[in-house]
Amino acid sequence: MIKYIIRRILISIPVLIGITLITFTAYNLAPGDPISAMIDPTLPLSGEMIERLKEEYGLNKPLPIRYLIWLREAAKGNLGFSFASQRPVSQVIAERVPATIQLTLASLLLALGLGIPLGVYSALHQYSRLDYLLTLFAFFAVSVPAFFFALGAIWIFALRLDLFPTHGMNSPSAQNLLLDRAYHLFLPATVLGVERIAGFLRYTRSSVLEVLGQDYMTTARAKGLPERLVFWRHGFRNALLTLITIVALSLPGLFGGAFIIEWIFAWPGMGQLAIASITARDYPTLMGTALIGSILVLLSNLLADILYAAADPRIRYS
Amino acid sequence: MRSDVASNHADDLIAEEPRHKASSPGQRFLRRFLRHRLAVVSAILLVLLSITAVVAPLLPLPDPVKIDARALRKPPSATHWLGTDDTGRDVLSRLIWGSRVSLSVGLVAASISVTIGTLIGLASGYGGGQIDFWLMRLTEVVMTIPTLIIIISLVAVLGPSIYNVMGVIGLFGWAGLARLVRAETLSLRERDFVMASRCVGATGRRIMFRHILPNVTAPIIVAGTFAVAGAILSEASLSFLGIGVRPPTPTWGNMLMRAQSLTVLESMPWLWLPPGLLITLVVLSINFLGDALRDALDPRLLNR
Numbered sequence: 189m190i191k192y193i194i195r196r197i198l199i200s201i202p203v204l205i206g207i208t209l210i211t212f213t214a215y216n217l218a219p220g221d222p223i224s225a226m227i228d229p230t231l232p233l234s235g236e237m238i239e240r241l242k243e244e245y246g247l248n249k250p251l252p253i254r255y256l257i258w259l260r261e262a263a264k265g266n267l268g269f270s271f272a273s274q275r276p277v278s279q280v281i282a283e284r285v286p287a288t289i290q291l292t293l294a295s296l297l298l299a300l301g302l303g304i305p306l307g308v309y310s311a312l313h314q315y316s317r318l319d320y321l322l323t324l325f326a327f328f329a330v331s332v333p334a335f336f337f338a339l340g341a342i343w344i345f346a347l348r349l350d351l352f353p354t355h356g357m358n359s360p361s362a363q364n365l366l367l368d369r370a371y372h373l374f375l376p377a378t379v380l381g382v383e384r385i386a387g388f389l390r391y392t393r394s395s396v397l398e399v400l401g402q403d404y405m406t407t408a409r410a411k412g413l414p415e416r417l418v419f420w421r422h423g424f425r426n427a428l429l430t431l432i433t434i435v436a437l438s439l440p441g442l443f444g445g446a447f448i449i450e451w452i453f454a455w456p457g458m459g460q461l462a463i464a465s466i467t468a469r470d471y472p473t474l475m476g477t478a479l480i481g482s483i484l485v486l487l488s489n490l491l492a493d494i495l496y497a498a499a500d501p502r503i504r505y506s
Numbered sequence: 507m508r509s510d511v512a513s514n515h516a517d518d519l520i521a522e523e524p525r526h527k528a529s530s531p532g533q534r535f536l537r538r539f540l541r542h543r544l545a546v547v548s549a550i551l552l553v554l555l556s557i558t559a560v561v562a563p564l565l566p567l568p569d570p571v572k573i574d575a576r577a578l579r580k581p582p583s584a585t586h587w588l589g590t591d592d593t594g595r596d597v598l599s600r601l602i603w604g605s606r607v608s609l610s611v612g613l614v615a616a617s618i619s620v621t622i623g624t625l626i627g628l629a630s631g632y633g634g635g636q637i638d639f640w641l642m643r644l645t646e647v648v649m650t651i652p653t654l655i656i657i658i659s660l661v662a663v664l665g666p667s668i669y670n671v672m673g674v675i676g677l678f679g680w681a682g683l684a685r686l687v688r689a690e691t692l693s694l695r696e697r698d699f700v701m702a703s704r705c706v707g708a709t710g711r712r713i714m715f716r717h718i719l720p721n722v723t724a725p726i727i728v729a730g731t732f733a734v735a736g737a738i739l740s741e742a743s744l745s746f747l748g749i750g751v752r753p754p755t756p757t758w759g760n761m762l763m764r765a766q767s768l769t770v771l772e773s774m775p776w777l778w779l780p781p782g783l784l785i786t787l788v789v790l791s792i793n794f795l796g797d798a799l800r801d802a803l804d805p806r807l808l809n810r
Binding site for chain 1: 516643644646647649650651652653654655656658659660662663664735739742743746747748749759763765766768771775778782785787789790793794797
């Protein structure tokens with residue numbers, strides 16, 4: 189197992205390098221340059237001193253060297269200084285990470301909690317009326333633009349029916365903080381979750397259908413197990429295994445979607461920060477969120493792979 | 507063929523097919539495709555929309571970018587079927603002119619993705635070894651990064667032009683297709699006909715493009731269809747955020763921009779509901795179409 193984890197971590201290193209390369213390239217296309225952004229703007233420096241600092245940081249070096257310098261600084265946690273707030277980008281982003289994780293985690297749990305049971309139902313009652321309806325729902329869910337769905341949800345549930353707040357993550361006068369957070373979380377998490385519900389539903393359905401046809405199911409039935417045990421002990425558990433991979437594959441989309449949903453619902457996470465930095469032309473912050481967002485996804489993928497290996501011994505030994 | 511056995515699994519979305527012997531691949535494709543009623547309706551709708559988009563300059567529509575101070579924020583009426591926006595521009599006209607931009611961004615971006623994905627998949631699957639290893643790591647990078655975030659950052663720094671939007675969306679949408687083509691290529695290159703052409707001295711490039719590529723067109727067409735849907739959604743998201751195609755050029759996405767204000771959202775639904783519903787309808791149609799194409803083109807996937 190340890191060996192597997194180490195191998196898996198080693199494989200993600202090229203991916204990590206790729207991510208940093210893409211971010212650095214994007215950064216270099218932006219006006220200004222990544223290296224000047226690493227100098228603390230609050231320090232009282234003369235123009236000459238800034239020039240000398242830039243030279244020390246390697247601004248005049250060729251591009252590959254500058255990439256390495258930027259990488260070294262990023263590894264130390266120096267993502268530059270935000271133009272907009274005059275503070276270190278890493279600090280600005282760190283404040284935003286918890287809100288994004290809350291939102292994505294809530295919508296992931298919602299999607300799993302609804303998608304898996306509905307998928308199991310669909311598979312066990314294949315071609316039933318509800319199965320047919322769920323198929324249609326899945327098609328709709330992947331076709332509605334998330335932002336349009338968000339606007340519709342705000343229009344109906346927040347403005348017309350006045351059931352939920354239109355934006356933000358807490359009310360100033362809230363008594364029960366947890367309840368208040370859930371109240372604010374409901375609309376954005378649902379909107380963000382719908383596409384994932386559809387995905388998990390379809391994958392659970394097809395993976396349960398596949399498992400139902402396996403020989404070990406017949407074996408379990410042949411040894412006289414009651415049908416319920418055959419399904420839940422032998423079928424369901426195997427069907428769920430492949431779902432771990434699907435969850436991992438859905439994470440980039442989840443994070444990307446969160447950026448737009450946060451913007452619409454004024455949810456103070458990394459996404460809202462990123463979109464706000466576009467209008468402010470705050471490129472260090474924008475690139476920082478892209479980098480940290482990608483790394484978060486990479487880490488969650490790693491975690492999913494390890495979970496998968498823990499759940500399915502076949503992976504570890506192949 | 508296995509397909510005849512598999513087609514017994516016709517489900518509710520599909521009308522029962524009369525069982526008769528398949529005559530030609532073309533007829534078989536047409537028969538399987540026509541069983542998907544929703545997909546047929548979708549195809550007709552998409553053709554009509556595309557024709558409207560192409561002939562938009564010939565239609566008797568008000569100028570989509572001309573400001574009319576006498577008709578600001580008018581709800582739908584006989585003169586303006588879908589109302590006017592806050593500078594007096596006709597919403598229906600903008601919707602139709604916008605379809606030219608949105609549909610072409612979708613098609614061009616998807617073509618870029620399909621070209622890159624096909625080339626990388628073929629090279630990776632046929633080349634094997636080191637080529638395969640590095641190309642697959644590259645594919646993993648694209649699959650792992652939240653592409654929407656990278657697309658947003660890149661378009662934000664490159665500047666919001668229609669070509670940047672097309673290019674950047676296309677550049678990050680090929681990973682799934684590359685894996686698919688690679689997997690198909692891996693199994694095809696072990697087949698006898700590849701061995702045969704190698705024996706008569708065909709070059710690697712000739713084998714890839716003349717012998718393997720024609721055998722992977724079916725999954726490429728299906729994935730390409732879904733790629734168009736994805737690209738239309740990405741363009742809409744970018745334009746909605748104000749970093750895609752810039753106004754006054756209308757696109758479905760930037761028509762929804764104004765709905766970021768709660769007043770517009772609440773009191774002027776004619777401004778944002780039509781473009782949103784149209785995007786949904788188009789993407790839904792493309793997805794139905796892709797699903798039917800998958801069934802009709804690939805016999806192995808019929809009994810999903």
